[in-house]
Amino acid sequence: MKFCIADSFQSALSRLPAQEQKAVKETVFDLQMNPAAPGLQFHRIDKSKDPNFWSMRVSSDIRLVIHKTKDSFLLCYVDHHDDAYSWAERRRIEAHPTTGAAQIVEVRERVQEVIIRKHVEGPEPVRSVRPVQQPLFPGISDQELLSYGVPLDWIDDAKAATEDTIFDIAEHLPREAAEALLELAVGAKPQMPTPVLVPANPFEHPDAQRRFRVMEDVDELKRAIEFPWDQWTVFLHPSQRQVVEQSFSGPARVSGSAGTGKTVVALHRAANILKRAPQARLLLTTFSLPLANALEGKLRILTGADKGIVPRVTVLPFKGVAYELFTLAYGHHPRAATEDQIRGALKTAATEASLTGFTPRFLASEWLNIVDAWQLASLEAYQGVSRLGRKARLGIKQREKLWPVFVRARQIIEAQGLLTWPSIFGKVTEHFAQRDSKPFTHAVVDEAQDLAVPELRMLAAITPDGPDALFFAGDLGQRIFQEPFSWKALGVDIRGRSRTLKVNYRTSHQIRQAADGLLPKVVLDVDQNEQDRRGTVSVFNGPDPEIQTFADAGRETKGVADWIKAAVAHGIAPAEIGIFVRSNDQRARARAAVKAAGHTQLELSERLEQPQGRIAIGTMHLAKGLEYKAVVVMACDDDVLPLQERIETVADESELDEVHETERNLFYVACTRARDRLLVSGVQPASEFFADFASRQT
DSSP states (O other), X not given: OEEEEEHHHHHHHHTSOHHHHHHHHHHHHHHHHOTTOTTOOEEEOTTSSSTTEEEEESSSSEEEEEEEOSSEEEEEEEEEHHHHHHHHHTEEEEEOTTTOOEEEXXXXXXXXXXXXXXXXXXXXXXXXXXXXXXOSSTTOOHHHHHHTTOOGGGHHHHHTOOTTTHHHHHTTSOHHHHHHHHHHHTXXXXXXXXXXXXXXXXXXXXHHHTTEEEOOXXXXXXXXXXXXXXXXXXXXXXXXXXXXHOOOSSOEEEEOSTTSOHHHHHHHHHHHHHHHOTTOOEEEEESSHHHHHHHHHHHHHHHTTOTTTGGGEEEEEHHHHHHXXXXXXXXXXXXXXXXHHHHHHHHHHHHHTTOOSOOHHHHHHHIIIIITTTTOOSHHHHHXXXXXXXXXXXXXXXXXXXXXXXXXXXXXXXXXTOBOHHHHHHHHHHHXXXXXXXXXXXXXXXXXXXXXXXXXXXXXXXXXXXXXXXXXXXXXGGOOSOOOOOSGGGTOOOTTOEEEOOEESSSOHHHHHHHHTTSOSEEEOTTOOEEEOTTOEESSOOOOOEEEEESSHHXXXXXXXXXXXXXXXXXXXXXXEEEEESSGGGHHHHHHHHHHTTXXXXXXXXXXXXXXXXXXXXXXXXXXXXXXXXXXEOOOBTTTTTTHHHHHTOOSHHHHHHHHHHHHHHHHHHHTTEEEEEEEEEESSBOTHHHHHHHTOO
């Protein structure tokens, strides 16, 4: 007897209060352990169009909806009595006649009307006569819609969909059908699914596996229902599953815009490697400690109580990996030089050499981006290094003049018993590069767009060459720390092994569309690997993001406070609200807005804390990996975003372009932390980025 769970059950369970959830879980465990137990009370749902829908009593008013056949139990839904019965009466489970995938189909004649939701803030708007909208898909055939998984009941509605009704119709459709229609609506051509002509089991179709999951044992069931808000632990989109399970002949990368599930793929791929390769020693890494801690927690949820997995995986940020392996290789901990110590060494070296014609700002930039980043050890190497994107072209004589300064600066740093972080990465790379025995058999890297030259070299050195050893997940549009460089030149060639995810689960259509205006539609890395952002679709609708500018900071405080109050009044809890500012200098403005709204704040830092009913505030850099129902990106004045301090420190035109690009990416990262509601604000004149953000709103 198979025991299965549907994503609709998880969603419904997560909406119940804690005590009711506990009772449901106990009943579900009893059902799995002994489906024939005499205490279990089943009742057929007579009004349902599907004869296999049964209800099961949890308490006096809570009912499970179960699809019961002679071979299986499928948990479909849970709610209070009347709502549970109503859900079952409006649905049936069947194999789609064209794709062969098992679907939960909403019965068309039981849906009274498709409601066009309007999000209205403030007074009722003045009504005006609107032109009649034309269907979005003129001339589309029934067979094409069926090939995308649209149920027969909904063919006519799909063909009649307009710009106003498309999202409301999509809410009634299976996900593969909804996503295909949304792709068509934005001008993309959905990939035609491969039909399953004779499905031995419709539940094994890739589209069915994203909503139905067979529970192999009680431990897997516990993981699935103990964390109902983390549906990624159980259900995967077919495009995600393909990347998770695919074997690559060399280094591979998955990309996609914010919210498309790149981290989900990285985690599932890590778990998949650990399960299929009992001898694997896997590194799961990312750029910061808070994100590494978050990854470790999610991996434990995904792998459950499998004690054979945890000892074989190491979860650390990039610097943490280098620190641990340096200590292992050399028998002592490295001491990292601070930025001030490095600048001081460069200043001393330049003075000793009586160097003229180069500013301290240029020296620091040249050291950071060229000499130290590439760990150059000779004048010949310095003269031959690629100066990708740097418009300050240095001739041979100029480099000969600069090189002794950099050599002396390194001597000064090392004389203090210090190493720069690129030197620490470099020594780890040097130690392990020539060894056949590597610390790790596999490495899965999240937020890979923020890898620098030394980090990537180290990752290549501490893992073996060969299939599936290196896997990267990242979004070129979220690069906020590092200058671009050629991965291929460092021996990490992902050409032909790069995949892009297109379905956005986290951010509403309106927010995603506005944020996408900040970035190019197609992004190329240095090796000409393409990330095409076109055709990305969000799977849910929401209110338009708001842009507000104010005469002064005091008025902005009041405006943001009023927006927070309205969000809370609409049912968004304070802990589901995040406020991001460009730097610590603007945190006081965020605190003032939270206080004026009558709430307390949680100060985000490098250490993640539980919100406990507080509104989170932090810098845009700390927004990475976070998610909130409502987000405010405030204090975006024209001298704050892009940050004037960064502009004043650039050494040449290319660095100015780089500053503008990474500042724009940073704004994009902050905005795409929002799920349902977004406000961006600033004091007039506001950020130049507002114009691009507003241009893509509908």
